[in-house]
Amino acid sequence: xxxxxxxxxxxxxxxxxxxxxxxxxxxxxxxxxxxxxxxxxxxxxxxxxxxxxxxxxxxxxxxxxxxxxxxxxxxxxxxxxxxxxxxxxxxxxxxxxxxxxxxxxxxxxxxxxxxxxxxxxxx
Amino acid sequence: xxxxxxxxxxxxxxxxxxxxxxxxxxxxxxxxxxxxxxxxxxxxxxxxxxxxxxxxxxxxxxxxxxxxxxxxxxxxxxxxxxxxxxxxxxxxxxxxxxxxxxxxxxxxxxxxxxxxxxxxxxxxxxxxxxxxxxxxxxxxxxxxxxxxxxxxxxxxxxxxxxxxxxxxxxxxxxxxxxxxxxxxxxxxxxxxxxxxxxxxxxxxxxxxxxxxxxxxxxxxxxxxxxxxxxxxxxxxxxxxxxxxxxxxxxxxxxxxxxxxxxxxxxxxxxxxxxxxxxxxxxxxxxxxxxxxxxxxxxxxxxxxxxxxxxxxxxxxxxxxxxxxxxxxxxxxxxxxxxxxxxxxxxxxxxxxxxxxxxxxxxxx
Numbered sequence: 001x002x003x004x005x006x007x008x009x010x011x012x013x014x015x016x017x018x019x020x021x022x023x024x025x026x027x028x029x030x031x032x033x034x035x036x037x038x039x040x041x042x043x044x045x046x047x048x049x050x051x052x053x054x055x056x057x058x059x060x061x062x063x064x065x066x067x068x069x070x071x072x073x074x075x076x077x078x079x080x081x082x083x084x085x086x087x088x089x090x091x092x093x094x095x096x097x098x099x100x101x102x103x104x105x106x107x108x109x110x111x112x113x114x115x116x117x118x119x120x121x122x123x
Numbered sequence: 124x125x126x127x128x129x130x131x132x133x134x135x136x137x138x139x140x141x142x143x144x145x146x147x148x149x150x151x152x153x154x155x156x157x158x159x160x161x162x163x164x165x166x167x168x169x170x171x172x173x174x175x176x177x178x179x180x181x182x183x184x185x186x187x188x189x190x191x192x193x194x195x196x197x198x199x200x201x202x203x204x205x206x207x208x209x210x211x212x213x214x215x216x217x218x219x220x221x222x223x224x225x226x227x228x229x230x231x232x233x234x235x236x237x238x239x240x241x242x243x244x245x246x247x248x249x250x251x252x253x254x255x256x257x258x259x260x261x262x263x264x265x266x267x268x269x270x271x272x273x274x275x276x277x278x279x280x281x282x283x284x285x286x287x288x289x290x291x292x293x294x295x296x297x298x299x300x301x302x303x304x305x306x307x308x309x310x311x312x313x314x315x316x317x318x319x320x321x322x323x324x325x326x327x328x329x330x331x332x333x334x335x336x337x338x339x340x341x342x343x344x345x346x347x348x349x350x351x352x353x354x355x356x357x358x359x360x361x362x363x364x365x366x367x368x369x370x371x372x373x374x375x376x377x378x379x380x381x382x383x384x385x386x387x388x389x390x391x392x393x394x395x396x397x398x399x400x401x402x403x404x405x406x407x408x409x410x411x412x413x414x415x416x417x418x419x420x421x422x423x424x425x426x427x428x429x430x431x432x433x434x435x436x437x438x439x440x441x442x443x444x445x446x447x448x449x450x451x452x453x454x455x456x457x458x459x460x461x462x463x464x465x466x467x468x469x470x471x472x473x474x475x476x477x478x479x480x481x482x483x484x485x486x487x
Binding site: 112115122 | 239240243244246247250285287289290291292293301304305318321322325326330331334335338362378381382383384385387388389414416417418421422424425
């Protein structure tokens with residue numbers, strides 16, 4: 001299984017933009033970050049971009065003088081990696097017994113989701 | 124004295140447990156007999172009768188009680204010097220409870236379950252603490268219209284968090300609606316509306332308080348598998364009730380509603396080949412049993428029609444089960460059971476037949 005890098009809260013913001021718009025330049029990423037949250041500083045964003053490249057979450061290719069960034073890991077794998085902490089593994093969904101969910105925490109596989117979709121379509 | 128108090132406490136605990144188990148069988152039979160004539164709201168209320176029975180062991184005697192025919196009735200006029208348990212039962216209980224293995228297992232189970240509850244509360248607090256307020260006035264506006272439609276007046280903040288995979292409400296005193304990070308980009312306004320109506324239904328039903336009651340019942344009655352089955356079924360039926368409440372105001376949105384459930388499951392689905400790392404129902408029943416509650420829910424959403432079920436049927440069945448299940452058997456007198464209220468047999472044995480200890484020597 002490919003190594004899924006640990007991504008921090010702030011790095012996650014950058015990854016979402018790259019997943020949505022890849023390949024994308026650093027300037028476009030910074031512009032989108034500032035649109036969402038004006039307190040972002042370009043220097044901070046560049047530091048985090050370099051960190052993500054070093055972690056193996058982002059790759060880049062040079063086009064003329066610009067660098068275009070693209071993700072090296074898919075979003076779903078990262079979501080699963082974040083939520084499969086040690087406590088999740090031991091207690092499963094029972095850690096959330098004090099909340100009221102829309103859908104109970106269940107990690108179903110694609111085959112099970114397909115079966116539920118067939119039931120919804122009445123097949 | 125202390126041993127008798129403990130034995131009496133466990134006596135009441137076991138009595139509540141077996142009576143609730145008998146009541147659970149009755150509730151299950153009623154639910155299956157009435158089938159689609161009973162909506163999930165009344166199914167939840169029927170299961171709540173079992174929870175009440177588990178949580179409150181004391182009840183009034185009644186001639187219509189189920190326990191007049193099931194179990195041993197209480198005995199009137201126990202001798203004043205003895206506890207309410209007879210000598211033999213008392214000895215059995217004290218022997219069992221004195222066993223260090225029994226005490227060890229009991230203590231360990233209580234520790235694990237209370238620990239699990241504390242961890243869950245800590246996780247819920249941590250989610251609230253680390254979640255970000257949602258900065259989207261459109262989403263806030265959708266929530267306000269849903270609150271008006273559902274009659275919910277509880278102040279409710281919307282937060283985003285990466286620690287939850289499904290929208291949820293948490294916090295008994297200051298409830299918050301927490302959405303998975305990025306969900307508002309994946310759902311359109313109609314889908315968000317349905318999610319909010321479902322979560323507001325949980326708030327209207329006071330399900331966050333109910334969670335604590337169910338957790339307490341599971342801890343106290345940890346040894347009774349029926350208690351676990353009932354709490355699990357109640358949770359499943361309450362999800363269907365919340366689905367029905369959400370669809371009541373938008374009955375044409377059944378297909379969209381089911382689609383939202385599938386979208387959320389798809390977001391966190393694992394690859395087919397992965398081995399489930401969690402101790403979940405995969406261990407107990409395999410892949411099929413894992414999706415049974417969801418399949419049931421999806422079928423209910425597809426079949427939903429507003430106002431299609433008779434409320435009178437639900438109310439009458441609930442009332443009947445409450446009357447027979449929440450009451451106790453009428454106590455019988457010792458004499459009626461062939462018992463010896465004045466200890467005549469003991470007197471005859473110790474002092475000879477035809478005499479009492481207060482009289483003089485036997486004639487002749």
